[in-house]
Amino acid sequence: MLDTRTADEQGNNRRSLLDKLIAILSGLPWLEIVEKAWRILRQVLQSRSDAGVYEVLSYESTLELKDRGGKSATFKKCEKVRYLQDNIIAYQDQVWGDGEILLDYSCTPGTLVDRYRSGYKTYVLISRREARDSPNGKRATGLTSSGFRLY
Secondary structure: OOOOOOHHHHHHHHHHHHHHHHHHHHOOOHHHHHHHHHHHHHHHHHHHOOOOOEEEEEEEEEEEEOOOOOOOEEEEEEEEEEEOOOOOOEEEEEEEOOOOOOOOOEEEOOEEEEEEEEOOEEEEEEEOOOOOOOHHHOOOEEEEEEEEEEO
């Protein structure tokens, strides 16, 4: 089929089509589209990483030496964490030292349920004693504090 329109008519038709396309694209919520795409990409990347079950929001620790030689000491730490998953019922802590390092170990919230030594570290498994879902899709935030005595 032969196009009988003049070059001016064809040019006007292209400009009209281009104007309509620009109007449609400029009306889209680009900021929201880019933000949503970024969230989805970040979730995909996080699911492929070796992320832990929580992220540390703040951390404070104290080492109290009990004698001049530093042979006896108490270490205390307090962390504010945000859980990255729902239904976390246990997490792992790590302690270092020689001797009876877990003699006075305590933690809140939770209960020490297991421990094992691997090299210079002792890993401690802490049961939270409850699992909570996060309200409105936001992850729960909690305080974790533990202390142990070095002898």
